[in-house]
Amino acid sequence: MEATLDNLKSILAASNYKLTAQRKIILQILINNKGEHLSAEEVYNIVKTEDPGIGLATVYRTLELFCELGIIQQLTFDENCRRYELETGEEHHHHLVCSKCGKVIEFNDEVLEEFESELEKRHSFKVTEHKIKFYGYCEDCQ
Amino acid sequence: MEATLDNLKSILAASNYKLTAQRKIILQILINNKGEHLSAEEVYNIVKTEDPGIGLATVYRTLELFCELGIIQQLTFDENCRRYELETGEEHHHHLVCSKCGKVIEFNDEVLEEFESELEKRHSFKVTEHKIKFYGYCEDCQ
DNA sequence: ATGTGTGCAAAAGCTTTGCATGGAC
DNA sequence: GTCCATGCAAAGCTTTTGCACACAT
Numbered sequence A, B: 001m002e003a004t005l006d007n008l009k010s011i012l013a014a015s016n017y018k019l020t021a022q023r024k025i026i027l028q029i030l031i032n033n034k035g036e037h038l039s040a041e042e043v044y045n046i047v048k049t050e051d052p053g054i055g056l057a058t059v060y061r062t063l064e065l066f067c068e069l070g071i072i073q074q075l076t077f078d079e080n081c082r083r084y085e086l087e088t089g090e091e092h093h094h095h096l097v098c099s100k101c102g103k104v105i106e107f108n109d110e111v112l113e114e115f116e117s118e119l120e121k122r123h124s125f126k127v128t129e130h131k132i133k134f135y136g137y138c139e140d141c142q
Numbered sequence C: 001a002t003g004t005g006t007g008c009a010a011a012a013g014c015t016t017t018g019c020a021t022g023g024a025c
Numbered sequence D: 001g002t003c004c005a006t007g008c009a010a011a012g013c014t015t016t017t018g019c020a021c022a023c024a025t
Helices: A008-014 A021-032 A040-050 A056-068 A110-123 B008-014 B021-032 B040-050 B056-068 B110-123
Strands: A072-075 A083-086 A094-098 A104-107 A126-137 B072-075 B083-086 B094-098 B104-107 B126-137
Touching (some): A021 A083, A056 A072, A056 A083, A110 B104, A110 B126, B008 B021, B021 B083, B040 B056, B056 B072, B110 B126
Antiparallel strands (some): A072 A083, A094 A104, A126 B126, B072 B083
């Protein structure tokens, strides 16, 4: 189920968590930045403009909670911090990362799904998730 | 060029770096653990058994240098530390990561190479490297 | 009323850096 | 002899944790 401001309360309640102003604001920001890959620090800086009193720890705790609830997904680029993006319920997508300007292009492809099935058979491995990143140069940077 | 204890000196010299006992020991350890995915801390602990006086900073600096020289490759699993593996000059390989026991199975496939070409055309993106990880459950953990 | 959630500050990792000494060339 | 490399310790970053107070249910 894709998270919205309207169903956040029920998503939280389903796991015995409470709806708080901070959680609402953070989800709002993630929705506003759908498609972005924000770090905790970046979320914190945006939240502060709406709720200057919020603590950084709360942002970390909320992002962790949202991950656990499947509202967002944690990404692993080769950087020194973790980034998060909204889980949209749409098809899985993957990333093309430009080594020069850092631009991230998203893509998805059914070829990968077939490849995955083949892989499962060959290695007796049950795939639950995949993360694929291609690094190189985007159109502008080549 | 695949790094060995014999050609390390020329690899370093080619970029105006010196051959030191510490750099030799660290390469030795990476070679002994070919196929492993070691963190800086783990390399440090192994090195200390041969050279108790070595500093952790030296290990970090050496791993960074080896990355720059293409001797090793930095990996990004979803953990809190960076891991490194020897660059073998063989075909690129990718990882199946077991979510339960943490086992890492390596694979490579020519299907991916084709897929990559297609992707380059479609997104006007020049791919220089790819990292692919599938998460799930290995044979033992299913 | 109860127990979860928050803010603050301190602590805990991992990694980097400054500086004086030591070693490769 | 020169300059790079090292060891040590301190600092830097991101992230986590402990605790008292506040708030959602």
